[in-house]
Amino acid sequence: MSNTIIAIIIGFLVAPLVGGLISGLDRIITARLQGRIGPPVWQAFYDVIKLMSKESMVVNVWQAFCAYAYVSAAAIAVVLFFLKSDLLLILFIQAVGAVFLVVGALSSTSPYSQVGAHRELLQILAYEPLIILVIAGIYLETGSFKISAIYDWNQPLIFKLPFLFVALGYALTIKLRKSPFDLSTSHHGHQELVKGVLTDYSGPYLALIEIGHWYDVVLLLGFCSLFWATGAVGMLALLALTYFAEILIDNVTARMTWRWMLGYVWAMGFTLCSVNLIWVILG
Amino acid sequence: MKKMLGKIIASTRMKSPWILHFDCGSCNGCDIEVLACLTPVYDIERFGMVNVGNPMHADILLVTGTVNHRNKKVLTNLYDQMPAPKVVIAIGACGLSGGIFRDAYNVVGGVDRVIPVDVYVPGCPAKPEAIIDGAVLALKKFEVLRQQKLAV
Numbered sequence A: 001m002s003n004t005i006i007a008i009i010i011g012f013l014v015a016p017l018v019g020g021l022i023s024g025l026d027r028i029i030t031a032r033l034q035g036r037i038g039p040p041v042w043q044a045f046y047d048v049i050k051l052m053s054k055e056s057m058v059v060n061v062w063q064a065f066c067a068y069a070y071v072s073a074a075a076i077a078v079v080l081f082f083l084k085s086d087l088l089l090i091l092f093i094q095a096v097g098a099v100f101l102v103v104g105a106l107s108s109t110s111p112y113s114q115v116g117a118h119r120e121l122l123q124i125l126a127y128e129p130l131i132i133l134v135i136a137g138i139y140l141e142t143g144s145f146k147i148s149a150i151y152d153w154n155q156p157l158i159f160k161l162p163f164l165f166v167a168l169g170y171a172l173t174i175k176l177r178k179s180p181f182d183l184s185t186s187h188h189g190h191q192e193l194v195k196g197v198l199t200d201y202s203g204p205y206l207a208l209i210e211i212g213h214w215y216d217v218v219l220l221l222g223f224c225s226l227f228w229a230t231g232a233v234g235m236l237a238l239l240a241l242t243y244f245a246e247i248l249i250d251n252v253t254a255r256m257t258w259r260w261m262l263g264y265v266w267a268m269g270f271t272l273c274s275v276n277l278i279w280v281i282l283g
Numbered sequence B: 001m002k003k004m005l006g007k008i009i010a011s012t013r014m015k016s017p018w019i020l021h022f023d024c025g026s027c028n029g030c031d032i033e034v035l036a037c038l039t040p041v042y043d044i045e046r047f048g049m050v051n052v053g054n055p056m057h058a059d060i061l062l063v064t065g066t067v068n069h070r071n072k073k074v075l076t077n078l079y080d081q082m083p084a085p086k087v088v089i090a091i092g093a094c095g096l097s098g099g100i101f102r103d104a105y106n107v108v109g110g111v112d113r114v115i116p117v118d119v120y121v122p123g124c125p126a127k128p129e130a131i132i133d134g135a136v137l138a139l140k141k142f143e144v145l146r147q148q149k150l151a152v
């Protein structure tokens, strides 16, 4: 019982703090890669608190509702992850949140917001099937969708499912809004499409979405952590390496078009997944 | 408690000013200097400043160039779309008074003819150092605005 409460507290409160810290580190490392000094580590928190204190201007009530729905779904998904619940359930709740973000952007008439929302939908279309295939692969290997059972597995899954891990990397890049897949909105490209799907969210609502993004980051890193569940050191090393690779990819690639993204991610992702799934089934 | 919250908010406002840059008919000289602030040499992101493209996300409006009858509507529109609290910085001789274009038939004059301006950064073009200095002054204005709001 007390374990459950601790897990809920960690998922609900500590996870977004970790997510914010990661995004602060991300900005510093990105700046260093570009020969700049970069903002303080706590910058993400300064931004969110500032946004919270700004005047709230909503285009319509639906948008505000969607912002709340997005952040709640993201938080619930993370809490369920820390409760070691069912992977499929977590994925679906996270997907509901992602769709609410799009619906909120679609409810405004601004063309930037609309185009951003359409691109976000295409991104969801690109990464959701990959995550489902990754979960299917984990199931084939461990025989369970339950995170508790996967964490108890006696050897790191990455040795058996390396290609699935790469496929998850594609989903991670899209979800973290990193180049070359940062089509709908991005942390760096402040001018292209204005701010894409986030254009019409402002002030406190933008802050909510930023917090939701922190939850998403933690959730996806949680998915990655399933691949090395035998020891804390190995797990942290894997996560740090993965995230650093993401930042590196973000800085060395240019933003591509959605057509390219859909073709590339599906072709590469599905090939990697099927090779790995066949390997697991035959082996 | 309320006081502490106010302090936290005030300090985060100082640490995370997001800037919207509007070229209001400038000769491009001042714009290049504004963009130079983003380069590794000056790196305004050190202070948490971000150059955003969306008035709804901005705290500070940087205006370069003169206002004319055509773009004054755009300028007021951008200003109105920014959520409070907001601060306006006029940059360059043109933004201050109309500069060398002030006698042109289509020119209204400086930015303060159309929207309230809080900080004036002179120069033709204004130096990046001066622009950063102006931005720092603008941050102080946030504190003034907060005190005013508390006083009412």
Ligand code: SF4
Residues within 6 Å of the ligand: B025, B026, B027, B028, B029, B030, B064, B065, B066, B091, B092, B093, B094, B095, B099, B100, B123, B124, B125, B126
């Ligand atoms: S102040 Fe000088 S450099 Fe700046 S826009 Fe005017 S003419 Fe150009």
